[in-house]
Amino acid sequence: MSSKPMNREENKMFEPLKHIHKVAPSDGLFAAIENKISKQHVTKLSAKKLLAASVVLIVLIAGNSFLIRNELQRNASSSYENSELAETFGINSSNQLYND
């Protein structure tokens, strides 16, 4: 293994780091970890549930857009029919009833 030893200059440079002591974490740390893990279990959504929810959402969006499109088409055709009828019978279709 090519692990080069440090030269004197580098040894001096890193001298302060060699006095860093190992410290033990606080006693309550594992309890906090367990708490985080258990919280994750509660909030975790299974893939199946996520898939089902997205399918429902897609169906709802598709249904709504279908209904909106139909409504728009129906409105367009009825306004065309109305204007044709008004033209045939010479009915004024505007709100302006009196000619100046």
Place this chain on the structure above:
Amino acid sequence: MNLSQSIAEIYEEHKGLVYNLCLNYLQNIEDAEEVTQDVFVTIHKKMNSFNHKASLKTWIYRITVNQCLDFLKAKKRKKRFGFLIPIHDNSDSFSYSTFEHPGILMENKEATENLLKLINQLPANQKTALILKVIDELSQKEIAEVMEVSVKAVESLLSRAKHNLKEKIKLNEGKNT
């Protein structure tokens, strides 16, 4: 053995390694404790996908380094969002909390703090390689496994880190005189 039991065993065996690496990387007790928690939550989450290609210790080292880097990035992002950091400033100095390292004795505090602050200015991969080598005393092969690079790359990273650090020390000495 259920998952909770095994995480307890892993924690007992590796808590010192994780916590001390976090402390050396982040230099703040609160931050180190937060990241240590996240490391063990990640270990618990990914335990089933651990493929035993590397040793458990190497895998834990890797998770710890990645969590520390993510923590620093998130902290910087938060401060940038609060407009504390200008957009063009890419230095990491804003990511660190107040220096607070319980493993450093009072008489060495100033020198160690100054050196660690200069190490914090190095690029992340150079800093990681240097901490693992000098403080954790890992071999270059072990560092290569943790960082998922070749031994040659680690050698180069360490050499560049030492060179950059020397330059920074010189510059810092020049400023102080």
